[in-house]
Amino acid sequence: MPKIDTSVGHLVSLIGNGDLRLPELQRRYVWPATRVRDLLDSLYRGYPSGTILVWETDREMPSRDLAITQADSPFTGHKLLLDGQQRLTSLAAVLRGEPVVVRNRKRAIEILFNLEHPEGPPVEVVEVEEDDTTDVEEMEEDDAEEEEDDAPNLQERLKRRAFVVASRALLADPHWIKVSDIFKDGMTDVQLLRRIVTSLDDSRFDKYSQRLQRVRKIRDYPYVMHVLDKDLSYEEVAIIFVRVNSLGMKLRGSDLALALITSRWRDSLKLFEKFQEECEEKWFSVDLGLIVRALVVFATNQSRFKTVGTTPLDRLTSAWDKAKDGLRFAVNFLRANAGVEDESLLSSPLFLIALAYYADRHDYRVTPDEENVLRRWLYIGIARGHYSRGSSESVLDADLRVIQSGAGPQGLLELLAQQFGRLDFEPSELAGRGERSGLFPVAYLALKAKGAKDWRTRLGLSLSHQGRTHTVEYHHIFPKALLKKFDYDKSEVNEIANMAFVSGGTNRKLGTTPAEKYLSGVLEDQGREALDQHCIPLDPELWKGDRFRDFLEYRRRALTEAINEFILDSHRERGTVIDIRRLIAAGESEQLEFKTSARWDHREGKPNKSLEDVVVKAIGGFLNGKGGTLLIGINDDGAIIGLDADYGTLGRHPNRDGYQQFLVNLISASMGKDIATQVRIEFHAIEGDDVCSVRVPAALQPVFVIGGQGQRFFVRVGNTTQEFSIKDAMNYIRARWKA
Numbered sequence: 091m092p093k094i095d096t097s098v099g100h101l102v103s104l105i106g107n108g109d110l111r112l113p114e115l116q117r118r119y120v121w122p123a124t125r126v127r128d129l130l131d132s133l134y135r136g137y138p139s140g141t142i143l144v145w146e147t148d149r150e151m152p153s154r155d156l157a158i159t160q161a162d163s164p165f166t167g168h169k170l171l172l173d174g175q176q177r178l179t180s181l182a183a184v185l186r187g188e189p190v191v192v193r194n195r196k197r198a199i200e201i202l203f204n205l206e207h208p209e210g211p212p213v214e215v216v217e218v219e220e221d222d223t224t225d226v227e228e229m230e231e232d233d234a235e236e237e238e239d240d241a242p243n244l245q246e247r248l249k250r251r252a253f254v255v256a257s258r259a260l261l262a263d264p265h266w267i268k269v270s271d272i273f274k275d276g277m278t279d280v281q282l283l284r285r286i287v288t289s290l291d292d293s294r295f296d297k298y299s300q301r302l303q304r305v306r307k308i309r310d311y312p313y314v315m316h317v318l319d320k321d322l323s324y325e326e327v328a329i330i331f332v333r334v335n336s337l338g339m340k341l342r343g344s345d346l347a348l349a350l351i352t353s354r355w356r357d358s359l360k361l362f363e364k365f366q367e368e369c370e371e372k373w374f375s376v377d378l379g380l381i382v383r384a385l386v387v388f389a390t391n392q393s394r395f396k397t398v399g400t401t402p403l404d405r406l407t408s409a410w411d412k413a414k415d416g417l418r419f420a421v422n423f424l425r426a427n428a429g430v431e432d433e434s435l436l437s438s439p440l441f442l443i444a445l446a447y448y449a450d451r452h453d454y455r456v457t458p459d460e461e462n463v464l465r466r467w468l469y470i471g472i473a474r475g476h477y478s479r480g481s482s483e484s485v486l487d488a489d490l491r492v493i494q495s496g497a498g499p500q501g502l503l504e505l506l507a508q509q510f511g512r513l514d515f516e517p518s519e520l521a522g523r524g525e526r527s528g529l530f531p532v533a534y535l536a537l538k539a540k541g542a543k544d545w546r547t548r549l550g551l552s553l554s555h556q557g558r559t560h561t562v563e564y565h566h567i568f569p570k571a572l573l574k575k576f577d578y579d580k581s582e583v584n585e586i587a588n589m590a591f592v593s594g595g596t597n598r599k600l601g602t603t604p605a606e607k608y609l610s611g612v613l614e615d616q617g618r619e620a621l622d623q624h625c626i627p628l629d630p631e632l633w634k635g636d637r638f639r640d641f642l643e644y645r646r647r648a649l650t651e652a653i654n655e656f657i658l659d660s661h662r663e664r665g666t667v668i669d670i671r672r673l674i675a676a677g678e679s680e681q682l683e684f685k686t687s688a689r690w691d692h693r694e695g696k697p698n699k700s701l702e703d704v705v706v707k708a709i710g711g712f713l714n715g716k717g718g719t720l721l722i723g724i725n726d727d728g729a730i731i732g733l734d735a736d737y738g739t740l741g742r743h744p745n746r747d748g749y750q751q752f753l754v755n756l757i758s759a760s761m762g763k764d765i766a767t768q769v770r771i772e773f774h775a776i777e778g779d780d781v782c783s784v785r786v787p788a789a790l791q792p793v794f795v796i797g798g799q800g801q802r803f804f805v806r807v808g809n810t811t812q813e814f815s816i817k818d819a820m821n822y823i824r825a826r827w828k829a
């Protein structure tokens with residue numbers, strides 16, 4: 091691939107002559123003026139600015155103009171710009187003094203040069219914004235940031251910069267010159283400086299003139315232009331374009347913010363990476379960029395990186411512990427309270443920051459009602475793509491302002507209603523939606539709540555299943571290969587309504603088996619419930635290939651009902667979900683245990699500390715087993731004893747709240763605070779007596795109980811809880827978690 095040494099001026103002339111155009115596959119111009127400002131500053135100082143990639147071809151290829159006026163080239167062959175569009179469009183607009191055209195709207199890029207900027211390297215680093223602006227309004231909003239910046243001593247800050255985005259106040263100052271005026275043909279230094287310098291003998295004339303000449307030398311700034319071979323096909327060039335834009339080192343706002351933070355805060359990167367590893371250990375992958383953004387939110391109460399360079403270091407360091415605690419709460423809430431087992435079920439990782447910030451602002455005190463509304467807000471937000479509409483930072487900042495206002499989770503829900511108009515879902519909204527839709531993970535959660543199980547192993551749906559055979563995957567109910575003979579759209583074939591969540595082993599076993607064949611087998615072997623739990627119609631006629639669209643119509647309705655019911659249930663008090671009488675009547679089992687009390691010894695008629703150890707042992711056994719429910723206030727025969735005696739040992743808080751706090755502290759001290767967040771504690775009134783249910787999930791990693799006898803390992807085996815020796819525990823752990 092040949093390389094050509096060229097210059098900014100030559101490239102701008104190629105654009106103007108129409109010799110350099112865009113391939114049809116290029117995205118549109120998206121840079122705000124703040125990025126143009128930073129580019130000019132880099133070129134002015136002679137800093138590296140990347141390379142240019144073009145494809146020179148003699149063939150007529152689909153192409154389009156840049157967002158700047160271009161002449162029609164008389165030649166058949168031309169160069170197509172693959173990498174460098176944003177830079178060259180910006181430079182052409184500034185050097186030629188023309189506006190860019192975005193979505194048929196003209197937008198001037200006015201950058202001012204500071205004749206009195208300090209000598210030497212820049213004394214203030216400004217943010218390079220991310221290339222994700224999607225609207226002209228958002229671009230203009232970013233352009234106005236310098237005018238609206240409310241940081242102290244703004245004018246003093248601007249004076250330390252060589253280039254800024256134009257504002258009325260600065261245009262009135264003769265020391266600020268429009269960059270486009272500097273490049274105007276026939277414009278002399280005398281004309282540019284006449285408002286300041288009245289005589290050529292003025293000592294400032296030479297200084298200012300030299301600086302103006304240095305700006306003009308941007309025309310001569312050298313670029314290396316890589317030229318792709320003429321013989322390449324358009325398809326191969328398209329692949330190159332995708333790889334360049336996906337694998338290239340694109341500097342994101344979070345990358346620059348991280349660089350700014352680590353340059354001032356020694357070893358901070360190690361802290362961030364250590365916390366990232368901690369999250370990974372809990373099976374929740376968190377991007378470093380999200381961690382940096384969370385830090386910024388907790389330090390500045392807003393989500394954008396624009397002030398990170400000037401945020402005092404002590405504010406960043408003090409915000410770090412708060413950010414970590416907040417994110418830990420968010421991960422625990424998602425997994426334990428909302429059933430969101432990992433980040434793949436979120437339509438945006440920004441939900442983590444909103445939940446973290448909410449918890450911190452409420453001192454980690456969440457009432458049952460608030461918990462229910464937060465869950466509903468979360469599920470609807472995931473399904474609707476709350477942070478995927480427009481500027482994600484703007485949406486997050488709006489959420490942060492609601493939280494700051496003290497409006498609570500109901501305020502967040504009302505903001506969703508303002509954003510989307512309605513909060514429930516209709517069947518038509520599933521049409522054409524595939525795995526990338528926010529409805530996809532919510533459909534999974536709804537089916538899981540409905541009791542959907544794998545059709546071979548009968549394992550319930552869970553992303554925490556071990557081993558490739560049991561990992562949850564989605565299966566095309568009507569296999570794609572068999573639908574090819576019908577005239578169905580690709581979007582229909584890959585629609586959520588044509589997907590069932592099954593294990594990897596089942597997915598591979600079914601392969602391309604026709605739906606009518608294997609669904610009849612599931613119905614015969616496992617009954618109607620096995621299909622109903624997946625919202626599959628029971629009518630065999632709808633399993634036939636020529637009835638595929640009728641099948642989709644049925645399942646869209648069924649899935650929508652399941653999703654709406656799931657979200658509504660998430661808003662209700664979850665304590666009502668347990669049928670406590672039915673549980674008691676079923677008797678103790680592998681996933682149910684009764685305890686008369688946790689503090690009061692009914693035989694001795696006094697408090698007994700050892701009863702706490704028995705409760706902890708039971709919870710540890712459920713965690714390391716298959717999960718389960720511990721009922722306190724019930725004796726071994728299923729008779730209701732109640733909690734009044736236990737309440738009487740609690741001092742100033744002899745009630746449900748005091749008892750819940752006692753249990754939380756007990757679990758936290760013996761197994762860790764993270765475990766305490768995963769256990770659900772609820773109370774039930776039966777014939778005037780309180781019974782406490784402790785609902786325990788199966789742990790995602792081994793849980794040891796810490797006490798006076800060191801670390802102990804318990805497992806629920808049948809209807810008993812047994813302590814394992816070190817040898818037995820190691821063998822069990824290898825089999826249980828390392829498969």
